[in-house]
Each structure stands twice: as C-alpha cells, then as structure tokens.
Amino acid sequence: MKTKECNKKIKKMFPEHQELIQKLRHDDPHFAKIFEHHEELDKEITQLELNPVNLINDDIELLKRKKLKMKDEIYKILTQTTQSSPLS
Template sequence: MLGESHSLNVEFPEHQDRIQELKSSNEHFKLMADRYHHLDHKIRGLECSNVPTDDQHFTQLKLERLQLKDQIFSILSN
C-alpha cells in the first residue's frame, strides 16, 4: 500500500527492545537503522505526494531499504 510505514518497529515488532538496545550500544547498527529510517521516510514522502521521480530512482531507493532491512534482520536474529 502506498504511503505505508515500514519502520523497523512496524517490520519487527517482536524486536523493539533489541532494536533500541542496539541503537544505543552499537554504532554500526545505529547508522544502518538511521539510514533505513531516512530511506523509509523519503519513499513514503514520494509515494504520498506527486513529486516526480523516475522509476529507476524510486526502485533504487526501495532496493537499498530492502537490503538494509535484510542486514538489520540478520543482526537481530543473532
């Protein structure tokens, strides 16, 4: 659905405490989480407005968000 939040707390509700813990104790995880949040916010903004963007740019943003999500999940699963 367009404009739907894909925040880490929405995507991984069972890991909310671990996400907060890692954001405060692991600088690499914090940087990944911050970048993920920035991408999610940007993608939702583009979906909800009529700001023109080419399909390749939009697809690249979504791909980067997906790759970060996979990396974050890998850390959360360990």
Template structure:
C-alpha cells in the first residue's frame, strides 16, 4: 500500500500514534477479508463487502495523512 510513501509510512508508524492505529486496523481488516474470502473464517458476501468499505475508508484516511505530511515536508 502506497509504495511511493514507504519511508514516510515507516516514520509515521513510529511517531504518530493515530496513524499507527489506522494502519494496524487497515492491515487487520485486510487479513480478515482474505480469511473470509478463502473460507478460513466464516463470512457472508455482505459482511465482506462491508469490511471492504471500512478498509477503503481507512485507506483514504491514511492517504490524507500521508499527503498532509508530504506537503508539510515532514
């Protein structure tokens, strides 16, 4: 996710607790979705779609934070 921001992501994961929580939650949802799609965990199509929307919302928030820090030159 966001390879162009790899260095900034690494920095923010250690300096910005809000960013770190969002990033961890995004990864957690990603794994949960994969497990449901691979039938490792139970989940209906509707539940998977709901989780995907939540994950996308988190990704949008992460991107906004990354762009803000990029513009600030952090």
C-alpha cells in the first residue's frame, strides 16, 4: 500500500496512536504483518463491494469479520505497548 494511502487509514483508524503505529510497523515484524494483512483485506473488500454482483455476498461479510478481528488485535497490541512504555 502506498505510504500516503496508509497514513490516511492510520489517521482514521486510531488517530491517538499514529506515532506508535509507525514505530511498531517499523520495529515489530508481527505488528507490521498484522497491519499489512488488515490493509489487504480492506482493499479486497472495497474491490468486491464496487461490483454490484457481489453486494449479496456472504464472503464479503466473512472478510469484514476477519478484518475486524485484525483491527482488534492491532488495538490490543497498541494498548499493551502504551501501558508498558508510554510515549513521551
């Protein structure tokens, strides 16, 4: 994903954790992988939703649930990291 697009998504997703997200994406391979997978799911869902044939598609709902689980995991890591070592 392009950096500019990704930055917009970060600002919308967890605006209070922008700096920490950038740091973890750079320093933590597990977090970076989860974050990237979340973005890939987002793109896939968007593409499927653009096609009217797919509007009644259970696969889209399944992908949305997976994406939400990834977002929950991202948030969990962010909050745990913030609690263990707050950014100054």
